[in-house]
Amino acid sequence: MDKSYSNNYPIAIVAPLPEDYEIAKALLDEPEPxxxxISSGAACSYxxxxxxxxxxxxxxEDMTNVSVFVKDTVDDLLEAFPSIRAGFxxxxxxxxxxxxxxxxxxIVVGFPQGFQPGQVQFDTxxxxxxxxxxxxxxxxxxxSCIKSAINTLQSSEGRQQWGRYLQDQSSRADFDSTKNCQQLKQDLLKPNRVLCGKVASSTSLFYDRDLTNKVGSVNKIMCFERxxxxxxxxxxxxxxxxxLWHLRKPDEDRVLWVDALCIDQTNIKERxxxxxxxxxxxKKADKVIVWLGYLSGNATKLKSAITMLEAQVAELSGIPRKWPREDPRWKSQWRQVEASLGPFCRDGLVDGLESFMQKPWFSRVWVLQEVANAKNAIVICNLxxxxxxxxxxxxxxxDVEVTEQCQAVLDIMPHPSTPSTSRKQTxxxxxxLWKFRGCKATDPRDRVYALLGMATxxxxxxxxxxxxKEEQVVMKDLYAYIVGGEWSVHDSPASNIRDLQQKLPDISRQKLKQMLESTFRTDLLEQFLCRQGLITRIDNEYLFYVxxxxxxxxxxxxxxxxxxxxVSLDVGLECLQKFPDVFEILLRRPDCTIDDMSEFVVRAMEYRPQLFEGLVKLSSDPEQFRHDALLQAIPRGLPTCQALLDNCESPVKISKEMLKKAIFFHRDILQILLEEARSPIEIFENLFLEATPKGFQILDESRKPIVITKELIGEGIMAGPDVLQLYLVTMESTIExxxxxxxxxxxxGLGTLECMLTSCTKPFNITKIVYGQAVEAGVEILSYLYPESSSKLGITESHVAASIMESCKPHKERQLGDLTFFGLLRGLANDKLQITDKLISLAMMDNSSRILERLSELRRREKDVSEEMAIRAIKCGPEAFTALLNKQGTNFRVTKRIREVASEHSYAFEVLRVKRQSEVFPRSFHLSKCVLPAQMNEVRTSESQSGFEKWLASIYKRLRY
Known part of the structure; x- marks a missing residue:
């Protein structure tokens, strides 16, 4: 048989008797061989x-069990010709x-008359x-199509038309036997009647004629057959x-396909x-019926509300059926329904929905392909x-959240706005298997088999x-298909199919990591991903491999x-540099987050500035994101700021925070920010900044330009670093x-001092009065004015303190190797170790006591220098002071009086400040700020002594007056 014709035949005639079959065959027009x-062995012509x-x-061939033959033949017929809709x-x-x-x-046709059925089967x-x-x-x-055909045959015109057709066909028919030809001609000579009534069928006829007459008479049976x-x-x-009871129609028979009836569950092969x-x-069903069973209570209220919704939507203009399920208009329509039902109806309606969702139908695995493949589905219950x-x-x-299982089932139901093809994409x-892991199945193998018909x-x-196949075999086949290999005999990933479903995202993640770490070809990786469902989160470094x-x-x-x-900052930047186009795909994910996003944005401008708006879309507040990104870009310079501004799709609102930051970096940045603002911006109270053709200027509260004078600079110093820097950056030349x-x-303070020194004419002069003020201000100011002190003076107290703390750590935690206390001692050469009380107390942290013993031994050999001798050496000049400070066997302990005298001689004060800081500035010596030199060669050796003396002499000369 040509399979292409099997869908074009809607009518079937079943003729068990060979002679009936031959006669009917002879009357066919355009007969095929x-x-x-196959299964029943029945002859077939069309x-x-x-x-x-x-x-x-x-x-x-055998009429003994003709009813069995008919049953097998019909089953065979419907499989070979699925398009059949009516049969005789x-x-x-x-x-x-x-x-x-x-x-x-x-001719007797089994046809209902009044309340009598048209055909019955009975047990003989x-x-x-x-x-x-x-x-x-x-x-x-x-x-109805059968009714129409029978009614036509019963009419006078219909019988005449049928008679003529038979006469014409019989004259052209080619019979297999003379007997069949004679039989047909005899029948045509008789005026055959077409009667409708009840036909009773049984596997065997009554042997008792009286019983036949009695049963026939009582039950209005027109004839019996088998x-x-x-x-x-x-x-x-x-x-x-x-x-079935609720689905039956009162006025006609209904054709339903029910898997529990149409599949022999006891026959493994057929199943x-x-x-x-x-x-x-x-897929081919005209309609798929979902039977939920009996419901009551609040479910009744919900059903009434649904009916109201349908009627309400039907009156709307347009095509509401085409609205997507997530369309907000559905919520609006439902609120109108609730409003018409009264203010206290919601709880009852929600409870009614829960009653529907709690029906067992939602948990059965076999229902999935019913709704997933349906062109049209209808939900029915007793209501x-x-x-x-x-x-x-x-x-x-x-606006109700249902269980994950129920929502997953609802998601695959057909909807007019969602073509079946798009519903199948994922x-x-x-x-x-993952999505419907919560489904129930009597046979665990059905957890897999029930999904095959809907899997793309x-x-x-x-x-x-x-x-x-046993469950374990099915599970191994499933694992091999999804992962692409067999699991270890001694390391089964799951105990059963249900367990495997729960673990699928983790199994996929582990396999993906293995593939990414190896040298798998891209086509094999694509094939693997095509077969995966959800994959649990992988570490961000694997994104680079992807x-x-x-x-x-x-x-x-x-x-x-x-x-x-x-995504970490380092991984993000590396991906951006090497795979910019692929990285942009990653950024399309709304949940994509990058560590230290502001820093990433700024650095991304160097590689791919056009990416900026893609990053903006990741933010829930784009305007704030653009603002923060520009604020972060300012310290990186003009090119970065310009690239960011050039790639903004929307104007960036220039804030006073941006201007305050920009004034500490470069005039050009301030210039482009003010040009972007296009109007004056109040940067401080009653102080405005605006762009001019030649740059920018400060305006007062009356919007009049302010001229920068020495007096105004003084006011700026008192106002603080921000205002001062504003005045200084507005000046076109440096200030004396x-x-x-x-x-x-x-x-x-230091902030104000930094502003002044950055913008003043170089070199600036540190007088004795200025230095005295710096001493009074503290070590922080002095360190800024004399940054070279620590490097020129070799081993400082801070270095020694840091080396002691490093030596106290366990060996494996040390980060600087030989830069421990004893390593530092070996590198001293001609430099003398200044042992302060602070260093002695730190040495007590050493569990081995070796450092404390060494320092104590050195300290016992020393005698404290008297105040008179120390002060005399300081006043005599750098050479005398240096000689006494480094004299072996002495301890140049700094007292209050010595500090006061040294503060008038900056060369001495600078040495003591770094060599014996805990005594000069006891409140400013913090262990957290004690650092070792990065390399031992940073420590001054004897060969550099002359350089040190020259530096010391330069300070002495500068401050002699």
Whole structure:
């Protein structure tokens, strides 16, 4: 048989008797060659009757069990010709009760009359024993197309037309035997009547003629026959019984396909074969019915509200059915329904929805492919019916969160705005297994098999339903397909299929990491990702490996990743430099976050400034993001700021924070910010900045330009670093740093002093008065004025303190190797170690006591220098002071009086400040600020002594007056 024709035949005729079959075959127009159906062995021909394409089957070789033959033939027929919608069965061994209207030669059609069914099946033995009919099945309402055909045959015009057709066909028919030809001609000579009434079918006829007449008379049976009497009792569940009872129509028979009835669950071979076809069956169904069972209480209120919603939407202009489920208009429509029901209805409606969602149907694995493949679904319960697309949008419309399992089922229901093709985009087997891991199945293998019909990656039948396989074998096949290899015999990833479903995201993650760490080809990686569902979060360094495989792999990876790790600054910058196009794909993910985003944005401007707006979209507040990014870019200079501004799709609001920051870096940055602002900005109270053709200027509260004078600089010093820097940066030339301004700046702290020294004419002069003020201000000011002191003076107290602390650490935690206390001692050469009380106290932290013993030993050899001798050496000049300070066997302890004298001689004060800081500035010596030199060669050796003396002499000369 040519398979391409099998979908073009909607009508079937079943003729079990060979002679009936031959006669019918001879009357076919355009007949095709006869063949035999595979399972039943029935003969089959097809052709035309009038304008209709008709399939003819039958021709039983053994008439003993003709009803079984008919049953097998019909099953075979429907599989070979799925398009059949109507069928006619020619009865066998028909007999009529005495009182029947039917006589030999009449045509009797099983057709309902009044309240009587058209055809019944009954048990012969039970009927014989009880003397009354024992009905096992009845058909009361044939399809409307059958009714139309029968009514036409019963009419006078219809009989005449049919008679002429038979006469014409018989004259051209080619009969296999003379007997069949004669039989047909005899029938044509008789005026055959077409009668409609009840036909009773059983596997065998009554032997008792009286019983035949009695049963026929009492039950208004027109004739008995035995072709349509396949007596098989099939047990069904209570739920299915309820469904069938509610789904039956009062005025006609209804054709339903129910898997529990249409698949022999006891036949393993048939079960596996039919399961693989279920997806196609549901795709071809005109309508898929979801039976939820009995509901009451608040579910009744919800059903009424749904009916109101449907009526309300039906009156709207446009096409509400095309609104996506997530469309906010559904929420608006539902609020109108709630408003019409009263202010206290919501709790009841929500409870009603929960009642629907708690029905067992939502947890059954087999229901998934029913709704997933459906073109049109309808939800039915005892309260009535709801279109599937309306039912599926209820949680969104009602703003109610249902369980993950229920929502997953609702998501795959058909919707007019979602074509079936788009609903299938992410339906690979692994994704389905994870998404529906909460489903229940009596047979654990059905957790896999029930999903095959809706999985988009099963077109090549990589996994087929086979109930001969044990669960463990099915699980291994599944693992091999998804991961691409077998698991270790001694390391099973899961104990059963359900456990495997729960672990799939982690299994996918581990395999992906292995592949990324190796040298897998990109095409193999793509094939692997195609088969994955959700992949749990991988560490951010693996993103770099993913990017090496290009945009396609990155898109597939992101599609499978539920969430992303935060991308570190270093990894982000490396990815941006090497794979900029792929990195942009990563940035499209709304949940993509980068550590220290402001810093990343600024540095990204150096590599790919056009990326800026992509980064902006990651932010929940784009305006604030642009502001913070520009603020961060200011310290990096003009090119970075300019690149950022050039790539902003929207204008950046220039703030006074930006201007305050910019005034400490470069005039040009301040210039472009003010040009971007396009209007004066109040940077401080009553002080405004605005761009001018030649640069920028400060305006007062009246918006008049302010001229920068020495007096104004003095006011700026008193106001603080920010205002001072504003005045200084506005000046086109540097300022001469006079002593009074110098002293003012020192008094107002390091920040103010830095502003002044940065903008003044170099070199500036440190007078004795200025130095005295610096001493009074403290070590921080002095260190800024004399930054070279620590490096010129070799081993400082800070260095020794840091070396002691380093030596106290466990050996494996030391970061500087030989730069411990004893390493420092070996590098001293001719320099003398200044042992202060602070160093002695630090040495007590050494558990080995070696440092304390060494320092104590050195200290015992020393005698404190008297105040008179120390002061005399300081006043005599650098050479005398240096000689006494470094004299072996002496301890130049700094007292209050010595400090006061040294502060008038900066060369001495500078040496003591760094060599014996804890005594000069006891409150400013912090262990956290004690640092070792990075290398031992930074420590001054004897060869550098002359350089030190020259430096000391230079300070002495500068401060002699």
């Amino acid at each position: 006869e063949f035999h159906l 052709g035309k009757v009038g304008p209709h394409n008709v399939v003819l089957v039958g021709k039983a 069965l020619i009865g066998v061994d028909a007999t009529a009760p005495k009182e029947s209207l039917a006589k030999p030669g009449d 033995n039970e009927t014989s024993n009880s003397k009354r009919i024992s009905t096992t099945f009845e058909m009361s309402h044939p399809p 072709a349509a009497a396949y007596e098989k009792t099939l047990s069904i569940t209570e739920s299915l019984h309820e469904a 596996g074969h039919q399961v693989s076809r279920m997806g196609e069956i549901y 009535g019916e709801v279109p599937g697309w309306v039912f599926a949008l209820l949680p969104h419309a009602m 339906r690979n087997l692994c994704n389905l 990656d099963m077109k090549d039948n990589a996994i087929q339903p086979d109930y001969a 990017m090496q495989h290009g945009s396609s792999v990155m898109e597939m990876f992101l599609d499978k990743s539920k969430s992303l790790s935060q 740093l006079e002593e009074d301004l110098f002293i003012k700046a020192i008094k107002n």
